[in-house]
Amino acid sequence: MSESVSSLMAPPSTWEEFTEGLWKRNPVFVMVLGMCPTLAVTVTAMNSLSMGIATTFVLAASCFLVSLMRKMIPKEVRIATYIVIIATFVTVTDYAIQAISLDLYEALGAYIQLIVANCLVLGRAEAHAARTPPVEATMNAIGMGLGFTLSLVMIGGVREILGAGAFFGIPLFGEHFQPWVVMVLPPGGFFVMAGWLLLFSILRRRSQMKADAASVEAADALKTSGACHGA
Amino acid sequence: MARESLAQILLTTILSGNFVLAMFLGMCPFLGVTHSVAVAFPLGLATTFVIIIASLSAYLLNWVLGLAHLEFLRLICYIVVIASAVQLVEMYVKKHYPPLFRALGIYLPLITTNCAVLGVALFQTARDYDFMQSLTFAVGGGIGFTLALTLLASVRERVELADVPEAVQGTVLVLMLAGVLSLAFMGFAGLGG
Numbered sequence: 001m002s003e004s005v006s007s008l009m010a011p012p013s014t015w016e017e018f019t020e021g022l023w024k025r026n027p028v029f030v031m032v033l034g035m036c037p038t039l040a041v042t043v044t045a046m047n048s049l050s051m052g053i054a055t056t057f058v059l060a061a062s063c064f065l066v067s068l069m070r071k072m073i074p075k076e077v078r079i080a081t082y083i084v085i086i087a088t089f090v091t092v093t094d095y096a097i098q099a100i101s102l103d104l105y106e107a108l109g110a111y112i113q114l115i116v117a118n119c120l121v122l123g124r125a126e127a128h129a130a131r132t133p134p135v136e137a138t139m140n141a142i143g144m145g146l147g148f149t150l151s152l153v154m155i156g157g158v159r160e161i162l163g164a165g166a167f168f169g170i171p172l173f174g175e176h177f178q179p180w181v182v183m184v185l186p187p188g189g190f191f192v193m194a195g196w197l198l199l200f201s202i203l204r205r206r207s208q209m210k211a212d213a214a215s216v217e218a219a220d221a222l223k224t225s226g227a228c229h230g231a
Numbered sequence: 232m233a234r235e236s237l238a239q240i241l242l243t244t245i246l247s248g249n250f251v252l253a254m255f256l257g258m259c260p261f262l263g264v265t266h267s268v269a270v271a272f273p274l275g276l277a278t279t280f281v282i283i284i285a286s287l288s289a290y291l292l293n294w295v296l297g298l299a300h301l302e303f304l305r306l307i308c309y310i311v312v313i314a315s316a317v318q319l320v321e322m323y324v325k326k327h328y329p330p331l332f333r334a335l336g337i338y339l340p341l342i343t344t345n346c347a348v349l350g351v352a353l354f355q356t357a358r359d360y361d362f363m364q365s366l367t368f369a370v371g372g373g374i375g376f377t378l379a380l381t382l383l384a385s386v387r388e389r390v391e392l393a394d395v396p397e398a399v400q401g402t403v404l405v406l407m408l409a410g411v412l413s414l415a416f417m418g419f420a421g422l423g424g
Contacts, residue, residue: 032402035258036346080314087307095303110353113306117346119259185417186253190410197403205398 017136021144027120028151029200034120038152039189041111045168048156050104052149054097054112056142058089059121063129063141070130082125083116090116120148151196158192159183237367240360244371246419250347251379252412254354257347261380262405271384272377279373281342282351284320285313286369289352290362309352317342347376382412 027033037055042048062085066073073081094112098105105112115121124144129137160166163183165173182188250256257278265271292308325332342348351372355365386408395404 032262035262036255036350039258040255080311083310083314084307087310091303091306094306110350110357113353114256114346114350116306116310117349182414186255187410187413187417189255190406190413194403194406194410197406198399201398201401201403 014136014139017140018143021140021147022150023147026147026151027144028148029197033123034118034148036114037111037118038155039193041108042152042156042159042189043184044160044164045153045157047107048152049149051108051111052152054093055115055118055148056145058086058093058115059124059145060138060141061089062086062121062125064134064138066125066129067132067134067137078130082122086121086125087116120144154196155192159188163188235364237363240364240367241371244368245375245378246416249375249379249416250350250372251376252416254350256350257345257376260345261383262402265380265384265387267388268381268384271380275377275380278342278345278347278376281317281348282373283369284316285348286351286355286365288312288316289355290365293356305356310349313348313352347372379412383409
């Protein structure tokens with residue numbers, strides 16, 4: 001993000017707080033947090049998106065409240081307090097989804113309520129919101145939540161395309177497509193997640209190798225130029 | 232749903248509906264502490280113990296909340312009561328069975344935040360299980376959890392010596408192994424109805 005845009009949107013620090021969770025410290029792919037919903041509900045892209053939005057809401061709301069109350073909460077009972085705060089927002093989300101779409105509610109099932117046990121939410125409340133002012137904490141939480149949503153949709157999208165031949169319910173391959181059923185079954189979750197992580201690991205190694213090669217080349221160039229000068 | 236027999240529930244939760252490999256509950260310890268069987272097996276047993284306590288307290292709690300028509304407080308009550316119950320058990324075990332406490336000690340508090348524990352409570356409520364069914368569900372879930380953890384740990388011990396490309400090592404390898412295990416457990420589908 002260029003300087004001018006970041007200063008337009010918000011003060012740089014807040015903007016950095018926001019983008020941190022999106023990619024650089026992505027909760028799923030980098031920190032490997034909140035694996036239960038990541039693997040359980042990513043059968044279709046739609047389910048993944050709704051789960052991501054629900055988690056983002058819970059994360060942002062609880063981080064805001066935790067940050068607001070961070071000076072009032074005694075240290076000894078802070079975890080219990082955080083859990084009660086999170087559970088309250090999860091209950092709100094649970095009833096809201098039930099009211100908005102019963103189909104979605106049945107598809108996600110108990111996993112909506114399990115957001116309360118998602119290590120991502122408690123982890124961010126404890127590690128970040130408890131020591132940051134409300135605005136920054138909320139921005140960071142929203143960024144983290146969107147990063148979480150993004151990775152969920154990436155996993156869910158692949159599983160839906162391979163396992164059902166569709167994306168967000170829109171068929172892609174015509175009627176002769178033979179669905180790869182394993183991908184929408186539990187093992188598919190493990191395999192797709194492993195595939196994404198493998199891809200990132202290969203890319204990271206490649207860019208690292210390129211950087212190493214560049215530095216070696218630069219050193220060589222320096223050496224030869226030095227040698228030329230010496231001659 | 233409520234008419235499932237106990238044997239059916241037990242078989243399903245251990246094999247085809249395994250908590251870890253089919254329902255993705257308790258992924259953190261599954262990926263995190265399965266380096267060796269010596270750690271994974273006791274952790275599985277400790278979790279089984281906590282799951283049973285959680286299931287019993289959730290059953291009682293659900294009954295009380297049902298009487299008072301306060302169902303919307305269910306989630307908050309579950310998590311608070313389960314956490315306190317585990318704390319109580321921890322204190323009791325610490326006072327009366329010190330060797331057992333030393334064996335479980337480190338894990339007990341960690342298990343409280345395991346989604347498998349809360350998951351048992353939520354799923355048994357969602358499926359309207361009666362008391363015996365809930366208990367069977369919890370026991371089966373615990374055994375299944377222990378089984379999955381021990382299996383993955385033993386596979387990881389074997390793979391330790393194998394020549395694995397560097398890019399695949401770490402979480403990627405564990406996820407792939409878990410996928411294969413999960414695929415194997417899918418083979419049990421249909422067993423026990």
